[in-house]
Amino acid sequence: xxxxxxxxxxxxxxxxxxxxxxxxxxxxxxxxxxxxxxxxxxxxxxxxxxxxxx
Numbered sequence: 001x002x003x004x005x006x007x008x009x010x011x012x013x014x015x016x017x018x019x020x021x022x023x024x025x026x027x028x029x030x031x032x033x034x035x036x037x038x039x040x041x042x043x044x045x046x047x048x049x050x051x052x053x054x
Contacts, residue, residue, distance in 0.1 A: 012021065032039050 010024070029039055031037075
């Protein structure tokens with residue numbers, strides 16, 4: 001990787017709950033915004049199709 005680049009790897013398992021994933025996502029977005037990392041609309045939380053049908 002080039003100087004100034006970074007990579008974050010995240011592993012999701014069947015042991016993680018929806019609440020776990022929601023919390024992790026919120027923390028990542030908040031951290032990105034606080035540090036000036038661009039958060040585009042495509043990475044903001046979207047409801048899955050199954051949630052819309054429920």
